[in-house]
Amino acid sequence: MAEMRLQSLDSMGRAELLCEAQSHEFAMRDLALYLDTHPTDTEALNAFLDHKKAYKKYASVFADRFGALTMQQVEQENGWAAWSNTPWPWEKEAN
C-alpha cells in the first residue's frame, strides 16, 4: 500500500503536485485564521496538523523534482538554480 502511494506520487506531474501542495497549504492558512479566534478548538487544530503533514510530503517531492518552494528546501545537489532558475509564480507556466 505504501509502495503504491509512493508510485502515484512519482507519476504526478508538476502542476498536479503543486496543486496538491498548495491545496493543503491553503487549508492550513484558512484553519490558522479560524484558530486565531478559536484557539482551544482541538478538532480544528487536528485538521491543521493533518494538512501540515500532507503539505510537507507534497512540497518535499515537488522541491526534489521541480525546484524549491522555500529557501529552506535548497540542497547541495540541485544548486542555487533550484531556487532562482525555476519559473516565478507570476509566470503562466508556473501555474
Place this chain on the structure above:
Amino acid sequence: MFQYEKALQYPVKIARPNARLAKMIMSQLGGPNGELGASMRYLNQRYTMPLRELQGLLTDIGTEELSHMEMVSSIVYQLTKGMTPEQLEAQGFADYFVDHTTGIYPVSASGIPFSAATFQSVGDAIADLNEDLAAEQKARTTYDNILRLADDPDVRDVIRFLREREIVHYQRFGEGLRLIQDQLSRYTPDPSNPYAVNPSFDPIGGPPQPRMRKRSSI
C-alpha cells in the same frame, strides 16, 4: 521576519491578453480598497492590539493579503504580456503605458497612485477592527463590480476566489471584535459605559483619573 514561498496562493493562468480588463483589475492592487492597502492596514495595526489572539489574527490576515497582492499583480502582468503598443492603445492602456510601459505599479482604476491615506491605524482596537470589517466589505464590493464587468473565465475564476476570502476575513474580524468587546469591562470602572476606554492604550482597570490642575490665584 517574512519568508517567501515560490507559489501563488491560488493559480493564475490567463489565456487571452486584455489590457482594458487589466486596468480594472489593477485597482485591487493600488486602489482605495485594494490588497496593498489591506495588507498595510493589518500589518501596521497589529502592534498595539491588546490581545495575543488579535495580534495573531492581524498578522495572519495581513500576510495573506500580501499573497493576494501578488495574485492581482500576476493577473495584470499576464493580461498585458506580449501586446504591441498599438494593441495596448486600442484597449485604452496608452495613459498607463506612457508612464509605466507594462511594469506593475500600484494605481487605482482611475489612475490615482496608491496612498496610505486610504487606510488608518488609530491605535484603538475597537476603532481599528471596525475599520477592518468595513475594509473587507468594500473589497468584496469592488470584486463584485469587477465580476459585473469581466467576461474572461480565467480572470473570473481567480476574482471569485479573492472575493470569497474577503467574506472569510470579515467573519474572522467579527469574531476578533467580539473577543475584545467581551473583555472591555476589565478596562473600565464604569460598566454602564464600556466604550469609554481605549483597550489598546488604557491599562486594565481603566484610564487614570484626570489630575486636578493647580490654578494660581489671581
